[in-house]
Amino acid sequence: MSSTMIKYNSGQIQISQYTGFLQTNTTKGLKCDFNAKIIDSNRKINLKWKFVWIGARNSKKPDFWTGAVIVTSPNGYFDRSEFKIELSDGKMIVNKEILSVYQHANTSVVFEYSLTPNYNEIEEEICFDDLFKPSEQHDAILVIGKQKLHVSKAFLSYHSEFFQALFSKNFKENQMKEIPIKEVAYKDFALLLSSFYPNPVFPNDKTVEKLLEMSRRFLISSVTGIVEYHLIHNSRIPNEKMIWLADEYKMAKLLKKCVQNIDSIEAAKELQESPEYAKLSNDAKAMVLDRIMQFI
Incomplete structure (x- = not known):
């Protein structure tokens, strides 16, 4: 079951090689901290959104959010990028990178997000x-x-x-x-x-x-x-934890799917920084490494 969509537009934000935390906003109980920095010979832009549910009056905490973040360049340094995202407990940070057409020491970006809060159906008490x-x-x-x-x-x-x-x-x-x-x-x-x-x-x-x-x-x-x-097929558990579950309980099909879900260096970093990574077997870590090599 879903509820009213949350929308936000940042306006123009200046970023450079030296910027980090740039903006915070709260909309309908959902707080968002935005960080951005230019890296990699002034061509790559690292973007990070950290969402935190702080609550709103007469509102229930959603079980998860679904939606998208759109990033545009007012000065045309990179193409419009849209990222589909899903937020849930344990998965409230979004890391993305954009490759610029030109080298530059600073630029401006505009991001907007639209997120729909979702609530799981009430589970029946089992007798x-x-x-x-x-x-x-x-x-x-x-x-x-x-x-x-x-x-x-x-x-x-x-x-x-x-x-x-x-x-x-x-x-x-x-x-x-x-x-x-x-x-x-x-x-x-x-x-x-x-x-x-x-x-x-x-x-x-x-x-x-x-x-x-x-x-x-x-x-x-x-x-x-x-x-x-x-x-x-149905779970909304974060990929990092699912990889550990698949490895720990010998679910080969799930492990293969979760490793394939690592679709960027940023996703690999999120896994490595998660508490589940240290608990993975050497075989599972080798599968993750093989997947990461495809992005290098």
């Missing part, structure tokens, strides 16, 4: 208890704390190597009327099972990390696949 009631199809009881989950051994064994082993004749738990599952929260475990039960609860950006953690622990590869599909 996990209804999914795990006693029934003719259920032949086992899992116990987490004081909560009991009635489940099908065959169904869980089909989806999970962990439960396939747990319900085998080699484990004493197979003979128990009630099987305790330790060191896990009921809500997290129920969320995991509900993601592949009949009438499944689909993942969203708030649940993907927990689902990946749980699917690895309980060896349910189908849940990892469901989450990977969401992250590839």
